[in-house]
Amino acid sequence: MTATTYNPGKGEGSPVGVAILGLGTVGAEVLRLLGERAGDFERRVGGPVEVRAVAVRDKSKPRPGVDPDLLTDDAFSLVEREDIDVIVEVIGGIDYPRRVVLAALKAGKSVVTANKALVAACGAELSDAAESTGADLFFEAAVAAAIPVVGPLRRSLAGDQVNKVVGIVNGTTNFILDAMDATGADYDDMLAEATRLGYAEADPTADVEGHDAASKAAILSGLAFHTRVTADDVHCEGITGITAEDIAAAKAADCTIKLLATCERVKGEDGTEGISARVYPALIPRRHPLATVRESFNAVFVEADAAGRLMFYGRGAGGNPTASAVLGDLVAAGRNKVFGGRAPGDSTYANLPILDFGEVTTRYHIDLHVDDRVGVLADIARTFADEGISLRTVRQEGANPGARLVIITHSAKEDTLRGCIDALTDLDAVLSINSVIRIEGMDV
Amino acid sequence: MTATTYNPGKGEGSPVGVAILGLGTVGAEVLRLLGERAGDFERRVGGPVEVRAVAVRDKSKPRPGVDPDLLTDDAFSLVEREDIDVIVEVIGGIDYPRRVVLAALKAGKSVVTANKALVAACGAELSDAAESTGADLFFEAAVAAAIPVVGPLRRSLAGDQVNKVVGIVNGTTNFILDAMDATGADYDDMLAEATRLGYAEADPTADVEGHDAASKAAILSGLAFHTRVTADDVHCEGITGITAEDIAAAKAADCTIKLLATCERVKGEDGTEGISARVYPALIPRRHPLATVRESFNAVFVEADAAGRLMFYGRGAGGNPTASAVLGDLVAAGRNKVFGGRAPGDSTYANLPILDFGEVTTRYHIDLHVDDRVGVLADIARTFADEGISLRTVRQEGANPGARLVIITHSAKEDTLRGCIDALTDLDAVLSINSVIRIEGMDV
Numbered sequence: 001m002t003a004t005t006y007n008p009g010k011g012e013g014s015p016v017g018v019a020i021l022g023l024g025t026v027g028a029e030v031l032r033l034l035g036e037r038a039g040d041f042e043r044r045v046g047g048p049v050e051v052r053a054v055a056v057r058d059k060s061k062p063r064p065g066v067d068p069d070l071l072t073d074d075a076f077s078l079v080e081r082e083d084i085d086v087i088v089e090v091i092g093g094i095d096y097p098r099r100v101v102l103a104a105l106k107a108g109k110s111v112v113t114a115n116k117a118l119v120a121a122c123g124a125e126l127s128d129a130a131e132s133t134g135a136d137l138f139f140e141a142a143v144a145a146a147i148p149v150v151g152p153l154r155r156s157l158a159g160d161q162v163n164k165v166v167g168i169v170n171g172t173t174n175f176i177l178d179a180m181d182a183t184g185a186d187y188d189d190m191l192a193e194a195t196r197l198g199y200a201e202a203d204p205t206a207d208v209e210g211h212d213a214a215s216k217a218a219i220l221s222g223l224a225f226h227t228r229v230t231a232d233d234v235h236c237e238g239i240t241g242i243t244a245e246d247i248a249a250a251k252a253a254d255c256t257i258k259l260l261a262t263c264e265r266v267k268g269e270d271g272t273e274g275i276s277a278r279v280y281p282a283l284i285p286r287r288h289p290l291a292t293v294r295e296s297f298n299a300v301f302v303e304a305d306a307a308g309r310l311m312f313y314g315r316g317a318g319g320n321p322t323a324s325a326v327l328g329d330l331v332a333a334g335r336n337k338v339f340g341g342r343a344p345g346d347s348t349y350a351n352l353p354i355l356d357f358g359e360v361t362t363r364y365h366i367d368l369h370v371d372d373r374v375g376v377l378a379d380i381a382r383t384f385a386d387e388g389i390s391l392r393t394v395r396q397e398g399a400n401p402g403a404r405l406v407i408i409t410h411s412a413k414e415d416t417l418r419g420c421i422d423a424l425t426d427l428d429a430v431l432s433i434n435s436v437i438r439i440e441g442m443d444v
Numbered sequence: 445m446t447a448t449t450y451n452p453g454k455g456e457g458s459p460v461g462v463a464i465l466g467l468g469t470v471g472a473e474v475l476r477l478l479g480e481r482a483g484d485f486e487r488r489v490g491g492p493v494e495v496r497a498v499a500v501r502d503k504s505k506p507r508p509g510v511d512p513d514l515l516t517d518d519a520f521s522l523v524e525r526e527d528i529d530v531i532v533e534v535i536g537g538i539d540y541p542r543r544v545v546l547a548a549l550k551a552g553k554s555v556v557t558a559n560k561a562l563v564a565a566c567g568a569e570l571s572d573a574a575e576s577t578g579a580d581l582f583f584e585a586a587v588a589a590a591i592p593v594v595g596p597l598r599r600s601l602a603g604d605q606v607n608k609v610v611g612i613v614n615g616t617t618n619f620i621l622d623a624m625d626a627t628g629a630d631y632d633d634m635l636a637e638a639t640r641l642g643y644a645e646a647d648p649t650a651d652v653e654g655h656d657a658a659s660k661a662a663i664l665s666g667l668a669f670h671t672r673v674t675a676d677d678v679h680c681e682g683i684t685g686i687t688a689e690d691i692a693a694a695k696a697a698d699c700t701i702k703l704l705a706t707c708e709r710v711k712g713e714d715g716t717e718g719i720s721a722r723v724y725p726a727l728i729p730r731r732h733p734l735a736t737v738r739e740s741f742n743a744v745f746v747e748a749d750a751a752g753r754l755m756f757y758g759r760g761a762g763g764n765p766t767a768s769a770v771l772g773d774l775v776a777a778g779r780n781k782v783f784g785g786r787a788p789g790d791s792t793y794a795n796l797p798i799l800d801f802g803e804v805t806t807r808y809h810i811d812l813h814v815d816d817r818v819g820v821l822a823d824i825a826r827t828f829a830d831e832g833i834s835l836r837t838v839r840q841e842g843a844n845p846g847a848r849l850v851i852i853t854h855s856a857k858e859d860t861l862r863g864c865i866d867a868l869t870d871l872d873a874v875l876s877i878n879s880v881i882r883i884e885g886m887d888v
Contacts, residue, residue, distance in 0.1 A: 146751030148600035159771020307590030327603020341785010
C-alpha cells in the first residue's frame with residue numbers, strides 16, 4: 001500500500017466531474033441515482049458530483065431520460081478532458097476497458113470499476129498506472145457487488161493477518177446448487193430453471209465453469225495476502241459435473257454442495273508460507289454459516305488471526321447492488337479529488353509463493369461402485385492406507401449389481417489423492433468411480 | 445463528511461509515532477501485535493509504526509514484556525509530544541478519556557478509540573475537535589469489535605441510502621438469551637452461567653440493561669442516517685424481565701428472543717422523514733438471519749435502497765477482535781499521517797428528527813392470563829379493535845385457574861399499544877398481563 005504521488009485536492013466545494021463508461025443495467029442505475037440523490041452526494045463528497053459524459057457503443061440508440069449531450073461513442077476522448085476527474089467503468093470484457101482504464105489512470109483520472117475479469121487479469125498493470133499519477137483505482141463492485149468485501153479486506157483488516165477467505169461469490173451457481181439441494185433435481189433441469197428466471201445468462205459458461213468465481217478468488221487472495229494473484233493462478237473447476245446423486249450423498253453426510261472460492265495461507269513442511277487460491281464445488285457441513293446461503297445470495301467467510309471468523313452476506317449481483325458498490329467507491333474517489341489524499345493502493349509486498357494445486361490439502365468425499373464380495377472393503381481400505389490416506393467414514397449401500405461405497409477421508413494432498421484414485425481404478429473390484437468431491441469447513 | 449483542514453503528510457517512509465492509553469486486555473494485545481508484526485505494519489502504513497509511550501494508571505505495576513521506559517501515568521503529557529502522531533485510547537469510561545482525547549485531537553493527533561460510551565456520548569464534541577485540526581477520529585472497534593460495521597456504513601455504503609440497521613451488538617445478552625433458548629432455563633441461572641464463563645462482568649448492568657447496546661445503536665444510527673444521535677436519544681430496555689415462559693412462548697410462535705439494536709428511517713404520516721433508534725428484547729422469526737446468531741456472537745443486518753439486505757457477522761467483543769479493529773484503524777490513521785489526506789469525518793448533514801418512541805410502529809406479542817368463561821375472548825378482541833389494533837394470531841391455552849391467551853398483533857404504534865394495555869388492564873376478565881414483547885423482522 002504505497003503511494004508515491006498524491007493529489008493535494010481541489011478544495012472543499014469544488015465540483016467532481018464524472019464520466020460513465022457503459023450504460024447497461026449498472027451504468028443506467030448509477031446515472032439515475034447520481035441524479036436523484038445529487039444533494040446527498042454533494043454533502044458526502046464535499047462538492048457537487050457532476051456527470052459530464054457517458055460513453056456508449058451506439059449513440060443513436062434511444063435512451064429515455066438521458067441527456068443526449070452527455071453521450072459519446074469515443075471513450076478515449078473522455079480520458080483527455082480536463083473537466084473529468086473520475087471515470088466509472090461498467091462495460092465488462094477485458095481488452096477494450098483495459099485500454100481505456102489504463103489511459104485514464106495515466107492521465108490522473110481516478111477509476112471506479114465493477115469489472116472483476118479486468119481487475120483479476122490486469123491488476124498489476126492498472127495499479128502501476130494509478131501509482132504513476134497518484135490516481136485511485138477502486139473495485140468494490142468486482143467482488144460480491146454491494147457486500148463490502150474489498151473495503152474490509154483492504155482497510156478494516158489492514159491491522160490483522162488474514163489466514164483464509166472462503167466465499168460463495170457466484171449467484172448463478174449458488175442458485176443452481178441450492179435448487180438441486182432443495183428439489184433433488186439434476187443439474188440440467190436446474191440450469192434451465194436458472195436461465196428461465198434470469199439467474200443464468202444465455203451462455204452460462206463463465207459462471208458454471210467457475211471462471212467468474214476464479215476472477216474473484218484472485219482478487220480476494222491478492223487483498224488478503226498482500227500478494228499478486230491473477231485468475232491464471234487460481235485452480236478452477238465448475239459445477240457441470242455435479243449430479244443429483246452427489247447432492248443426495250452430501251445430504252446423507254449432513255452436508256450440502258457449494259461452489260467455493262477458497263483463498264488460503266498455507267505453511268509448508270519446511271515452515272515457509274505460501275498461498276492457495278482455488279475454485280471448486282465442495283461439500284460443507286450444514287452447520288457451517290456458508291451452508292445457509294440460499295438462492296442467488298453471496299457470502300464471504302474470513303478467518304483472521306486476531307479478528308477470528310467473520311462473515312459478510314448479501315446480494316452479490318444485480319444492477320442495484322452493483323450500483324451501490326460503485327457509488328460507494330465514487331464517493332471515496334470524489335472525496336479524495338476534493339480533499340486530497342489517496343486510498344490504500346495495491347499491496348503486494350508479502351509476495352508469497354502460490355502453491356501448486358497438487359500440494360493443497362483437503363478432505364475428500366469419494367463415491368465408488370464396487371463388487372459385492374468378501375474382502376473388497378479390505379482391499380480398498382488397504383489401497384488408501386498404502387497411499388497414507390486415513391479414512392474418516394465408510395458407508396456401504398446395496399447396488400445392483402455390486403455395492404456402493406461412500407468414503408470420507410481425513411486430510412490429504414491433492415497429489416496423494418490422485419495417486420490413490422489411480423490405484424483404486426486399477427483394482428478389479430472397483431467397477432467405477434462415481435465422483436470425487438472435496439470437503440471444506442469441517443473445522444467450523 | 446466535510447474536512448476543512450487536512451494533513452499534507454510527512455512523506456513515504458516517515459515513522460508514525462503512536463501512544464497507547466490503557467494497557468488492559470486490548471491495549472496489551474495492540475502493543476504485542478505492533479511489535480510482532482512490525483514489518484507488516486511498516487509496509488501497510490508506508491513508514492515504521494513506533495509505539496513511543498503507553499499511559500497507565502499505575503506505573504509501578506509489573507508488566508512483563510513491556511519496556512518500562514515507555515510507561516507514563518500522565519496521559520496529558522503525551523498530547524503535547526511532537527513525536528506522537530496517533531493516540532490509541534483503550535481505557536474505557538467517559539470523563540477522563542474524553543478530556544484526553546479532546547486535547548489530543550485539538551493538538552492535531554489522530555485518535556483511534558474502542559470506547560463506544562465515549563463516542564456515543566461525546567461524538568459531536570470530538571468530531572468538532574478533529575475537524576478543527578484536520579485530525580482523524582476512528583472508532584471501528586466501538587461497535588461489534590472486529591466485525592467491519594463502521595467502515596462499511598461510512599465508506600462502502602456512502603453511495604446508498606440506508607433505511608434500517610438491526611444489530612445483535614452485545615455478546616453478553618446474546619449468550620444469556622441463547623442459553624435460555626437452548627436449555628429452557630430462567631434468566632438468573634443463565635446470567636450466573638455467563639458470569640461463570642466470563643461472558644458477563646461482575647456488575648453486568650451496562651450489558652443486561654441494554655446501555656451498552658444503546659451506545660452502539662446511537663453510533664450506528666448516526667452513521668446510517670447522517671444525523672447526530674446520542675445514547676440519550678435511544679429508547680432502551682434490557683433483558684432482565686425476560687422469563688423462561690417468554691422464551692417458550694416465542695418458540696411456540698417459531699421465533700426466538702434477541703436483544704436488538706434497531707435503527708430505522710421512518711416516514712411520518714405527513715411524508716416527513718425521521719429516525720428511530722431503540723434497544724429492546726424482541727421476538728424474531730427463526731428463519732431470520734439474526735435468529736441464527738448463537739452464543740456471544742454479534743451480527744449487524746443492514747437494509748439499503750440499492751444494496752438490499754446485507755449482514756455482517758463475527759465476534760463482537762474480546763481482546764483479540766477488538767485489537768484487530770483498533771489496528772485496522774491505526775493503519776488508516778498512520779497512512780494519512782504519512783501520505784496526507786483524511787478519512788471521511790462526522791457526517792450529520794441530513795439532521796433528521798428523532799421520533800418520539802410513542803410514534804414507533806412494531807408488532808407485539810402479548811401474553812395474558814384471563815378468566816376462562818364465555819365471552820372473554822370477544823371482550824378482549826373488542827378492546828384491541830377499539831384501539832385500532834388488528835390481531836394476527838390468538839392462541840388460547842388452559843391455565844389453572846383461568847386461561848392463557850397469547851396474542852400476536854399486526855403493526856401498531858407504541859402509544860396506541862400502551863393505551864390498549866391500559867384498557868386491557870381495566871377489564872375484569874384480565875387477571876394479569878404476563879408480558880408484552882415486540883416482534884421484529886417478520887418481513888424477512
